[in-house]
Amino acid sequence: MSEKEYKVEVKNLCKSFGTLEVLKDCSFNIKRGEFVCVVGPTGCGKTTFLNTLTCLTEPTSGEILVDGEPANPEKHNLSFVFQEPSAVPWLTVEQNIRFGLEIKKKPKEYIDERVENIISMMALSKYRDRYPHELSTSAEQKIVIGRAFAMNPDLLLMDEPYGQMDIKTRFYLEDEVVRLWETLGCTIVFITHNVEEAVYLAERVLILSQKPASIKESIAIDLPRPRDIASKKFIEYRTHIVDMIKWW
Numbered sequence: 408m409s410e411k412e413y414k415v416e417v418k419n420l421c422k423s424f425g426t427l428e429v430l431k432d433c434s435f436n437i438k439r440g441e442f443v444c445v446v447g448p449t450g451c452g453k454t455t456f457l458n459t460l461t462c463l464t465e466p467t468s469g470e471i472l473v474d475g476e477p478a479n480p481e482k483h484n485l486s487f488v489f490q491e492p493s494a495v496p497w498l499t500v501e502q503n504i505r506f507g508l509e510i511k512k513k514p515k516e517y518i519d520e521r522v523e524n525i526i527s528m529m530a531l532s533k534y535r536d537r538y539p540h541e542l543s544t545s546a547e548q549k550i551v552i553g554r555a556f557a558m559n560p561d562l563l564l565m566d567e568p569y570g571q572m573d574i575k576t577r578f579y580l581e582d583e584v585v586r587l588w589e590t591l592g593c594t595i596v597f598i599t600h601n602v603e604e605a606v607y608l609a610e611r612v613l614i615l616s617q618k619p620a621s622i623k624e625s626i627a628i629d630l631p632r633p634r635d636i637a638s639k640k641f642i643e644y645r646t647h648i649v650d651m652i653k654w655w
């Protein structure tokens with residue numbers, strides 16, 4: 408065990424809101440460069456878990472280390488995509504995507520090029536001068552995903568990012584996140600309700616139990632990419648995970 412090997416270390420993490428126990432003694436590590444999907448029943452504490460990782464919520468006890476140190480969004484190069492669309496309402500699509508890069512004071516040429524790439528990757532060209540409230544929820548979510556991708560994060564945290572997307576957009580963006588991960592070598596924690604999505608994307612799937620949530624199982628997905636959702640092994644993984652979830 409070393410800070411070199413692990414990007415994220417979660418040790419005996421507990422979180423309660425008043426008397427409501429949400430996370431109970433969660434311990435696991437995420438390797439540097441790993442792509443981990445987290446699945447679990449509705450309301451079990453997936454978002455709470457991600458919020459403790461980004462320091463939006465204080466754990467009740469236990470700790471989370473990023474690169475061997477207490478998680479610090481100002482210090483660590485991490486991006487997150489929340490479950491609810493969270494584009495900045497008074498900025499246009501393009502300004503939203505530029506926003507994080509400008510805060511990080513990247514050179515203008517770099518920002519221009521990066522933003523153009525992202526706008527085209529997310530098929531947002533025709534909306535570039537529009538404001539988030541003028542767009543559909545799924546298009547707004549694309550802004551936020553684009554903004555996160557634009558930062559080239561070391562650690563990308565995504566909370567059901569594709570939940571609101573139509574199936575075509577979702578398939579396309581699933582491949583994009585894999586491509587980004589393969590290109591940048593970043594570490595990704597991706598929360599989803601969708602078991603097929605988890606098996607399609609992840610190196611490893613963490614299954615959370617019903618609340619108070621702990622890690623029920625950690626399953627390495629040993630399948631070549633691009634993955635074939637109709638292959639026998641794919642279906643075996645999917646069936647196993649669904650069976651685990653059916654117990655609840």
Ligand SMILES: Nc1ncnc2c1ncn2[C@@H]1O[C@H](COP(=O)(O)OP(=O)(O)OP(=O)(O)O)[C@@H](O)[C@H]1O
Pocket residue numbers: 424427429447448449450451452453454455456490618
């Ligand atoms: N700030 C808060 N104060 C009180 N209770 C909270 C707070 N945030 C979350 N909870 C409760 O904690 C539990 C877990 O919520 P959380 O949003 O983490 O679940 P989730 O697994 O992300 O759910 P979903 O599948 O709906 O996204 C729920 O019962 C929720 O009502």
Ligand SMILES: [Mg+2]
Pocket residue numbers: 453454455490566
């Ligand atoms: Mg949630």
